[in-house]
Structure formats: C-alpha cells, structure tokens
Amino acid sequence: MARIIVVTSGKGGVGKTTTSASISTGLAKRGHKTVVIDFDVGLRNLDLIMNCERRVVYDFVNVIQGEASLNQALIRDKRVDTLYILPASQTREKEALTKEGVEKVINELSERFDYIVCDSPAGIEHGALMALYYADEAVVVTNPEVSSVRDSDRILGILQSKSRRAEMGQDPVKEHLLLTRYNPDRVQKGEMLSVADVEEILAIPLLGVIPESQIVLNASNQGLPVILEEESDAGQAYEDAVARLLGEEREHRFMSSQKKGFFSRMFKGG
Amino acid sequence: MSETAVSGVKQCFQLKSASVSMTALELYFFDDEEFESTLRDKISQAPGFFKDIPLIISLEKYEGLSSELDFFKIIGTCRRHNIHVIGVRGGNDDQRRLARGASLALLPGGNQRDREIDTGPDTEATEATENPTPAKVENHSDPVPAKIINQPVRSGQQVYAPDGDLIILAPVQAGAEVLAAGNVHVYGPLRGRALAGIHGAEHARVFCQSLEAELVSIAGHYKISEDLQDNGWKTAVQIQLRDDLLVVTPLEKA
Numbered sequence: 047m048a049r050i051i052v053v054t055s056g057k058g059g060v061g062k063t064t065t066s067a068s069i070s071t072g073l074a075k076r077g078h079k080t081v082v083i084d085f086d087v088g089l090r091n092l093d094l095i096m097n098c099e100r101r102v103v104y105d106f107v108n109v110i111q112g113e114a115s116l117n118q119a120l121i122r123d124k125r126v127d128t129l130y131i132l133p134a135s136q137t138r139e140k141e142a143l144t145k146e147g148v149e150k151v152i153n154e155l156s157e158r159f160d161y162i163v164c165d166s167p168a169g170i171e172h173g174a175l176m177a178l179y180y181a182d183e184a185v186v187v188t189n190p191e192v193s194s195v196r197d198s199d200r201i202l203g204i205l206q207s208k209s210r211r212a213e214m215g216q217d218p219v220k221e222h223l224l225l226t227r228y229n230p231d232r233v234q235k236g237e238m239l240s241v242a243d244v245e246e247i248l249a250i251p252l253l254g255v256i257p258e259s260q261i262v263l264n265a266s267n268q269g270l271p272v273i274l275e276e277e278s279d280a281g282q283a284y285e286d287a288v289a290r291l292l293g294e295e296r297e298h299r300f301m302s303s304q305k306k307g308f309f310s311r312m313f314k315g316g
Numbered sequence: 317m318s319e320t321a322v323s324g325v326k327q328c329f330q331l332k333s334a335s336v337s338m339t340a341l342e343l344y345f346f347d348d349e350e351f352e353s354t355l356r357d358k359i360s361q362a363p364g365f366f367k368d369i370p371l372i373i374s375l376e377k378y379e380g381l382s383s384e385l386d387f388f389k390i391i392g393t394c395r396r397h398n399i400h401v402i403g404v405r406g407g408n409d410d411q412r413r414l415a416r417g418a419s420l421a422l423l424p425g426g427n428q429r430d431r432e433i434d435t436g437p438d439t440e441a442t443e444a445t446e447n448p449t450p451a452k453v454e455n456h457s458d459p460v461p462a463k464i465i466n467q468p469v470r471s472g473q474q475v476y477a478p479d480g481d482l483i484i485l486a487p488v489q490a491g492a493e494v495l496a497a498g499n500v501h502v503y504g505p506l507r508g509r510a511l512a513g514i515h516g517a518e519h520a521r522v523f524c525q526s527l528e529a530e531l532v533s534i535a536g537h538y539k540i541s542e543d544l545q546d547n548g549w550k551t552a553v554q555i556q557l558r559d560d561l562l563v564v565t566p567l568e569k570a
Contacts, residue, residue, distance in 0.1 A: 196471055203489075
C-alpha cells in the first residue's frame with residue numbers, strides 16, 4: 047500500500063506545485079516508486095514545472111472517465127526513473143473528479159507505487175477536497191504572512207473533519223508544516239512572521255523552512271524541480287524536508303540571516 | 317458598551333426562554349376554612365420555603381364542584397401567607413374560565429411525574445414539583461456533562477455544547493467559533509469567537525489562557541476584538557456579565 051501525501055495550503059501562490067514537484071522528485075531520487083498527481087483541473091501547472099508538458103496525451107480526468115488507461119496517462123520523468131506524473135486536464139471542469147473515480151485511480155496507483163503525492167488546487171472547493179480526501183499525510187504549505195497562516199488553519203480543520211480518515215474514524219491525517227518563501231532578513235525587520243510565530247499559531251510539527259530565493263523562480267521557469275538544484279539553499283532545504291518526511295532527524299537550516307561575506311558584498315551576489 | 321447581539325441596536329427588552337422550578341398545589345376540593353388551615357399547617361413545616369414563592373393551582377385531580385371554586389378566595393388566602401398564585405394547570409373549560417376571570421395564567425395539563433414535596437422540618441425543601449410548561453425543569457440530580465475538546469478548533473470550525481459547559485484543551489483559532497449553553501473554558505489562546513450562555517444564562521462565563529478573541533458573548537451581550545484590546549489582552553482572563561456589561565478580569569487576581 048502506498049502512502050498518500052497531499053500538498054495543500056488553502057491559499058494560492060504559496061508554492062504547492064513547486065513543493066509537490068520537489069517532494070515527489072526527492073522521494074523518487076531515494077529509490078521510492080513515486081507518482082505525483084495534479085488535482086488542479088483546468089489550471090494545470092505541474093507538468094510545466096516537471097518539464098513534461100509536451101508529453102501530455104491523456105490526463106487524470108480521461109482515466110477517471112474510462113477514456114484512457116492509467117498506463118496511457120502516466121508520464122515517466124526523464125531525470126528520475128522511479129517518478130511518474132499524472133497530469134491534470136486543462137479543458138475539463140473540476141466536478142469531473144468524482145469521489146468514486148478518484149478512489150479507483152488511487153487504489154490502482156496504490157498497488158504499483160510507494161508514494162502518491164497529490165498536488166492540491168488552491169481554495170477549499172471540490173478540487174481541493176478531492177485532493178485531500180484520501181490522504182494519509184498532509185504537507186501544509188504556508189507563507190510567513192497572516193492570510194496564508196489563516197488559510198492553512200482552515201485547511202487543517204478540513205483535514206480533521208472531511209478527509210476519509212476523519213469520516214471513517216481512523217487515525218487522523220498526519221500534518222506537516224512547510225514554511226516557504228522565508229526571508230530571515232525581513233523577519234528581523236518585522237515585515238514577516240517568524241517560524242516560531244507560525245508554529246505557535248498553527249500548532250503542528252515543522253517539516254521544513256524553504257528560504258525565499260530567485261533560484262526557485264528560475265528553476266520553475268526552466269521546468270526543473272528545485273530539489274535538483276543541489277547547490278542551492280532552497281534545494282537543500284527541500285532535501286532536508288524529504289528526509290524528515292521519511293522519518294530522519296535533521297536540524298533546521300536557513301532560518302536565520304547569514305552574514306554576507308566580503309565578496310558577496312563587493313559583487314552584490316547571493 | 318454591550319449591545320444586543322441580535323440587532324445591534326438598543327432595544328427596550330428582549331424575550332428569552334427561561335427554565336424555572338415551581339410548586340404546584342394539587343387541589344382535590346375547595347373549602348375556604350379547610351384550605352387555610354391546611355395551608356397554615358404546611359407552611360409551619362417549612363416557613364422559609366414558602367415565603368414569596370410562586371404557586372400554580374393544579375386542577376387535574378379536582379373532584380369538587382366547579383361552582384365551589386373561588387379563585388379570589390384562594391388568591392387572597394395565599395396572599396395573606398406571602399404566596400403568589402400565578403396560574404392554574406389543567407381543569408375543564410368552566411374552571412379555566414373562572415381562573416381567567418381572576419386574572420390567573422392558564423397552563424396546559426401536567427403529566428404524572430410530579431413528586432410530592434417533602435416539607436419535613438429537617439429537609440430544607442428545595443425540590444419542587446416539575447413544571448409542566450414547555451420550559452425544562454432544572455433538576456438537582458445529574459449535571460449535564462461538559463463537552464470536552466482536545467484538538468485545536470480551527471478556522472471555519474464550530475463547536476457547540478447545547479446543554480452544558482464547553483471545555484477546550486487547545487487553541488481556538490481565528491475564524492473558529494465555540495458556543496455553549498453554559499460556560500466556555502479555553503485552556504489555550506482564544507483567537508476566534510466564544511459565545512457562552514447562548515440560551516440566555518446570564519451567569520455563564522468565558523475563561524481563557526490568552527484573550528485574543530474576535531468576539532466574546534455572554535447571553536447575547538457581546539464585545540468585539542476592538543473593544544477587548546484595552547483590558548487583559550493576550551493574558552489569562554475570565555469574562556462575565558455584570559449589570560448587562562461584559563467585565564474582563566485577570567485570572568490570577570480573580
């Protein structure tokens with residue numbers, strides 16, 4: 047049986063798809079058979095970030111509606127061969143994701159994969175509910191600002207009440223906080239909530255802190271999951287997060303501002 | 317200032333449902349003299365209990381003639397003994413017409429659950445017969461168990477204790493709402509909305525470890541975040557209703 051992990055947030059634009067791409071790539075890189083599903087029907091993005099948009103023939107909705115088999119729709123990643131992508135449909139409505147249809151696909155994937163990563167759309171509507179319904183674990187992506195924290199809180203409440211685990215009275219969905227776009231300098235100036243603030247408000251365990259970085263944007267534009275930028279802060283932060291997700295103990299990094307060295311100050315790099 | 321939660325405008329009054337225990341006098345027949353002597357006898361057993369109590373005349377077991385029922389005499393006799401007859405229960409149409417003529421309230425027929433009052437001198441009689449009106453009777457036996465929540469109440473969630481107290485051993489987040497007929501206890505920060513005494517219990521209170529609430533309401537009287545900032549904000553407090561005003565007091569000095 048696969049572990050089903052939903053990447054969710056409530057709020058849009060906080061880095062769900064970036065995180066889904068990096069976490070699924072990170073899991074696959076460690077040899078786990080992993081599939082990442084784009085639940086954002088109508089606004090598909092995951093295939094762009096995974097650089098496989100030109101290989102999409104069939105999609106998630108085709109499979110649900112029996113127009114294609116799972117094998118026809120799954121796209122194998124070119125960089126990590128234990129990673130597969132199930133893209134979203136760009137032309138359908140979110141309502142095409144029926145509970146029974148999603149269950150059928152997830153059950154089928156469950157037999158073949160170790161990890162199923164569900165990339166949730168923003169909001170708390172049908173698409174987001176479907177993405178989280180079958181989850182065993184949830185990575186709640188949050189930016190260090192008040193509205194994002196509020197929306198994450200809302201999603202945590204929904205995970206507790208509307209997921210399959212909640213409805214069946216099983217153990218609750220395991221919750222992880224992933225703080226993205228973190229900028230220690232701005233925290234120090236009081237322009238951003240600190241890690242401690244967010245942890246205190248949301249009261250769930252911290253999976254990782256991803257520093258705000260130009261590299262994240264560049265990687266997305268190139269269709270490269272950030273975790274593969276192994277030299278970068280953000281890439282290493284995702285690597286740490288994946289390790290923690292698998293139960294490893296790693297110290298949190300990139301949470302305080304680093305003193306810039308002589309050269310970086312001279313050349314305004316970094 | 318607190319205002320009524322319903323309209324936001326100060327009204328002259330508000331109607332609320334009330335539950336009260338009352339004593340019913342089950343009348344079998346009426347004779348002026350015998351009535352008074354029996355009454356005197358009962359009062360002498362527990363004078364404290366009968367002082368200024370409201371009384372209902374129950375006619376369900378009345379066997380005498382309707383024409384013998386003199387409510388004015390009953391009211392007068394009771395009044396002399398500081399007992400206020402407020403209405404009748406049961407009875408036939410004639411009897412109820414007579415009661416209305418004496419300005420008494422008419423209550424629907426009662427059930428068979430009434431218990432006999434023990435007015436023995438050693439028991440301070442606090443029990444009363446059950447009130448058959450739609451309002452529930454406060455029973456002195458089992459208290460309603462409090463609803464206890466161990467998990468954070470998250471934004472968009474609502475927790476409701478319709479009969480008793482609500483105890484939350486976790487944060488109540490902004491955008492969450494907790495409601496109780498009785499008191500609300502939050503052993504964590506209260507960041508959302510807390511409403512105690514939602515059926516009108518004015519003695520209900522709200523307790524929290526850190527007051528950061530969006531709104532606190534007791535029996536319909538409420539204060540919003542803006543009005544709560546000046547007093548006890550982000551500290552452990554209790555909030556109660558005094559003279560229709562919400563009063564915030566620190567817990568350590570309470």
